[in-house]
Amino acid sequence: MAETPKPNSLVERLDALYEYEREPIKEKDLHGWKIFWATFAGEHIAGTEFVIGPIFVLHGCSALAVLLGLFIGNFLAVMSWGFICAPIAVKTRLTQYWQIRKLGGPWLTVAYSAVFGVILCVLAGAMLRVSMTSIAIPFEHFFQEPGMAAGALPEWMWIVLAVVVGSVIAVLAVLGFEGMAIFSKMSAPWMVAVFFIAAIATLPSLGCHSLADFWRVANEKIWTGNVSIDTNGAAYSKYTIWHVIGFSWLCNMPQHFGMGDMTILRYAKKWQMGFCSSAGMYLGHYCAWVASGILCAAWISQQLAAGVVNPQPTPGPIAYLGAGLVGAICVVVAGWNVASPTLYRAGIALQVATPNWSRWRVTLVVGAGMIICACIPAIITHLDILLSTNALLLLPLGAFIFIDIWLFPKIGLKPNYAAETGALVSWPAAAAWILPMIGSVVAYLNGANPIFLVLPEWVACVLLYILFSFIQQKFFRSAKTAAATA
Amino acid sequence: MKTLLKIISFAGLGLMFASAILVFNDAVTKDTYLTVALVGTVMWFATVPFWMKRRLHQSE
Numbered sequence: 001m002a003e004t005p006k007p008n009s010l011v012e013r014l015d016a017l018y019e020y021e022r023e024p025i026k027e028k029d030l031h032g033w034k035i036f037w038a039t040f041a042g043e044h045i046a047g048t049e050f051v052i053g054p055i056f057v058l059h060g061c062s063a064l065a066v067l068l069g070l071f072i073g074n075f076l077a078v079m080s081w082g083f084i085c086a087p088i089a090v091k092t093r094l095t096q097y098w099q100i101r102k103l104g105g106p107w108l109t110v111a112y113s114a115v116f117g118v119i120l121c122v123l124a125g126a127m128l129r130v131s132m133t134s135i136a137i138p139f140e141h142f143f144q145e146p147g148m149a150a151g152a153l154p155e156w157m158w159i160v161l162a163v164v165v166g167s168v169i170a171v172l173a174v175l176g177f178e179g180m181a182i183f184s185k186m187s188a189p190w191m192v193a194v195f196f197i198a199a200i201a202t203l204p205s206l207g208c209h210s211l212a213d214f215w216r217v218a219n220e221k222i223w224t225g226n227v228s229i230d231t232n233g234a235a236y237s238k239y240t241i242w243h244v245i246g247f248s249w250l251c252n253m254p255q256h257f258g259m260g261d262m263t264i265l266r267y268a269k270k271w272q273m274g275f276c277s278s279a280g281m282y283l284g285h286y287c288a289w290v291a292s293g294i295l296c297a298a299w300i301s302q303q304l305a306a307g308v309v310n311p312q313p314t315p316g317p318i319a320y321l322g323a324g325l326v327g328a329i330c331v332v333v334a335g336w337n338v339a340s341p342t343l344y345r346a347g348i349a350l351q352v353a354t355p356n357w358s359r360w361r362v363t364l365v366v367g368a369g370m371i372i373c374a375c376i377p378a379i380i381t382h383l384d385i386l387l388s389t390n391a392l393l394l395l396p397l398g399a400f401i402f403i404d405i406w407l408f409p410k411i412g413l414k415p416n417y418a419a420e421t422g423a424l425v426s427w428p429a430a431a432a433w434i435l436p437m438i439g440s441v442v443a444y445l446n447g448a449n450p451i452f453l454v455l456p457e458w459v460a461c462v463l464l465y466i467l468f469s470f471i472q473q474k475f476f477r478s479a480k481t482a483a484a485t486a
Numbered sequence: 487m488k489t490l491l492k493i494i495s496f497a498g499l500g501l502m503f504a505s506a507i508l509v510f511n512d513a514v515t516k517d518t519y520l521t522v523a524l525v526g527t528v529m530w531f532a533t534v535p536f537w538m539k540r541r542l543h544q545s546e
Contacts, residue, residue, distance in 0.1 A: 185538065186531075186534045186535060186538050187531075189499065189530075190499065190527065190530045190531070190534075193499045193502050193503065193526075194502075194523075196503065196506070197502050197503060197505070197506035197519075197523060198506075200503075200506040200507060200509070200510050201505075201506040201509040201510060201516065201519055203510060204509065204510060204512065209510070209511075209512065323520070323523055324520035324523065324524070325520070325524055326502075326520070326523045326524055326527050329527070
């Protein structure tokens with residue numbers, strides 16, 4: 001019996017990793033509404049929800065900006081899933097990886113995988129840091145300051161925690177990824193409940209004793225419109241309703257506009273199932289963000305009352321204030337549930353760049369990267385910037401998928417041109433990916449907020465991709481045909 | 487049996503909500519609420535593995 005040859009080149013190894021996803025999903029494997037409601041509802045309740053809600057409080061948003069801005073931003077996100085990602089996922093029944101491979105060539109998928117792997121590694125670091133803020137609570141008593149019940153942990157202690165907790169997460173990602181994913185599914189409804197109860201039980205401490213009080217307390221005590229001071233003594237930048245709309249829309253851009261959720265939605269019987277994302281958006285990115293904002297405001301006022309100067313909220317203590325031990329466990333679970341699968345996926349994405357290393361070895365190396373990232377406190381205090389950067393890096397390739405499938409046939413251009421010509425890399429896709437990103441970096445260095453760069457970058461990518469593809473397919477091909485005829 | 491376990495799971499979550507609402511209305515102390523929330527959590531995690539489907543979407 002002939003032995004199957006081992007994949008040797010970089011591209012062969014990457015293809016081998018995603019081999020089982022190469023074929024479109026078959027009719028018998030499609031799913032109905034119920035599973036998509038549950039999947040989206042469970043996926044968007046995570047440790048980061050404890051970080052993002054407080055960001056709006058610290059950046060001085062008003063109550064109207066948060067409550068209305070989140071409603072609009074999440075609505076736009078749901079529309080993006082429903083009208084952009086889902087129809088293409090249902091039409092192609094392929095993953096984003098294979099679609100990028102067809103339009104951009106194998107080398108572009110290698111670059112995409114490497115970027116994606118690094119981003120996932122950093123995000124896993126953020127999740128680990130979230131968990132650590134809860135695990136640190138009992139240790140705060142060992143660093144008690146005079147006259148206070150607890151004290152801040154020194155930097156070396158955070159590093160110890162990162163190494164210990166991160167090692168456990170990395171080992172779990174290697175040994176029991178499936179077990180962690182199942183546990184994540186089981187804990188999702190409970191986590192939703194914890195967010196709700198913590199916020200409800202905390203409201204009286206802010207002076208809210210009935211629903212009629214809520215609007216007044218929201219404006220006067222929670223989202224006051226006043227910016228807080230960061231650890232360096234500088235004021236946080238002021239966020240308006242536009243920041244809230246932009247952030248809530250873009251924080252999942254890689255999944256909807258970026259087409260990452262083609263992986264899930266390719267199983268959908270109907271494209272309309274993309275609207276099931278509303279469950280995740282309004283439970284996780286509306287209710288949970290509002291809840292964690294309430295917890296953050298209550299924690300800050302408690303700390304100020306205790307005489308703490310310039311208190312800096314972190315997920316563990318604010319959840320502990322709202323729901324005690326249950327809240328602290330929720331933060332750990334919320335962080336671990338996402339960190340472990342994220343680390344596993346980062347390992348898969350980066351496995352291609354290693355000299356035939358086994359999966360466990362790659363995952364452990366990526367785990368070391370996660371631990372280093374988790375030692376940086378800014379990884380959660382600037383999570384909004386991190387998520388915006390993530391969107392800026394991954395968005396363009398999703399835009400190309402959309403244009404390739406939806407627009408190219410209508411304007412006489414061929415979709416999946418790299419696959420048709422056998423090119424290793426599609427230069428229109430590569431150039432239209434890199435040039436707008438350089439533009440975004442320049443704009444960011446000149447003071448632009450990344451939240452407001454995402455949409456312009458998407459438009460620039462789309463226009464450049466159409467222009468370059470037109471040049472490639474109409475002029476270069478004509479020139480080649482003419483040369484061949486001569 | 488599965489139905490009974492499901493009832494216990496959701497009763498746990500229900501207890502958590504009920505205690506939070508009672509704290510909001512100043513009907514119970516915060517300590518009572520925290521204890522009930524813990525009991526509700528134990529009820530959920532002790533029963534949910536026996537009835538929730540273990541299959542993952544990705545592998546289905």
